[in-house]
Amino acid sequence: MKKYISYFRMWLVMGLQYRAAAFGGIVTQFFWGFMEIAAMHAFHDSNPAAYPMTMEATCSYIWFQQAFIAMLSARIFDSQILDSVRSGNIAYELCRPVSIYSLWFSRSTASRLSAAGLRCIPILAVAVLLPASYRLSAPAGPAQFFFFLLTLALAVLVTVSFIMLIYISGLYTVSSDGIRRMCSSLMDFLTGTYIPLPFFPGKIRQMMELLPFASMQNVPLRVYSGDLAGAEMYRAIFLQIFWLTAMVMIGRQLCRNAERNLMIQGG
Template sequence: MRVKAYLSLFRVQALADLQYRLAALAGATTSIFWGLVEIVIFTVFYTYSERAGAGIPAGLSLNQVVTYVWLAQCLFSIQPLALDSEIQAKIENGNVSLDLARPMDLYAYWFAKIAAGRLTPLCWRGLAVLAAGIVMPAGYRLGPPASWANLLWTLAAAASALFLAAAFGCLLSSVRLSVDWGSGPVFMLILVSQVLSGSHLPLQLWPKAWQRWLFLQPFAGYLDIPCRMYLGSMPLEQAAAAIALQWLWIVVFVIVGRLLMARQLARIVVQGG
């Protein structure tokens, strides 16, 4: 009964977001451009640098990096780079009290909304980026997955990534609930998540000594783990463990988010009117 309400909330929000097809495609042009620039930079490093072969011991050839860039640009859109704008507005103008008046669990309500907001960019924008990656000329092209099994694991990891992004988005909203702290803490959390996700630089190309921690930290789950599965740069025997790791962090984010929200709601300040 309850779950149905949240599912329909999710559906309504997702359908509303999907209306903005043109806006999504305009966003895709930026992703495609960004991807091309990154590919140019990687190609220069892999071809003309002093230690041009240094990517291979890290487990990534140039072709794999190019594929990584496209996948990352596609999956990048699920990362929460800001608070859900509607929720932020509600906190700032006091309409959060309206949400509190609903006979619903606020966390689940926001989770449904945020999850929808994370999924929809993937549909238009993400697919447009992938399509662009496939039709690029050789040297810039998105390569095929290592195997069909790899592709299936990638899809499973990407689906978990969506939940991870939604759980983190909810955590951010809970942090933002204390109006008198402003947006500073949220801004910093977002920055950390962005850097550690591997969207700036594939985590495998980071220094060798950090690899273990980089893999275990929560934000590898956004796109680095799905990308490793697609490229086959991670043995498939580890795939199940990697997805379990994603879910471990989802559970942690949900628990912390809920606790924090409960604490914040106990002394919430509603401003505006």
């Protein structure tokens, strides 16, 4: 376990060095956040009775989404992991006395946390000072804030465990680019990146909430504002734990099978 913790710390520190990239991301996230909130205001004002969330909850959802986009986004992949499979450099990692799955999991988690760590504080600090119609509201209560932190941690792990399945698919195919692009588009839609899940029709929403994608950013962003609370929140936490356990078990088994049959091409 110590070697994976050390690997995690190494990649976490390495990721914190990219401050210029983080600054560019902060500017982009602010612009996108204002644009999304303005669009949601137009939707709300046109028919308040049909709006499924409060505007305060919507603003909090959007600002946290922008603050933690590097941590929860479906479009962020470690290019070095993908290239190591394609180029054959994974052979060096197979020679080490480590688990490829655990190594990639700790590396991917550290990269996401470091990228989000540089962006989230400036975005959230400014968001709480904005005018009321655009402001990031305070959490619904101390207990709700605790569950927000818990569900956020689980959401990161669920996201990484699903991304790991995409990495592992590269061990079975010549190139995982097609799978990666298809899954990225699917995740963007089903996680609530474009449209929060409460805005979908009832039956469709119920089916979407059972999928692993709903256990990613949808749960913590709604828990913070109190939009997801009580029995529904506990059900969502149970699903997060279920999908995390299931995908880690499946990923480990697929990775072990791939390691036994992997052929390294090149010379």
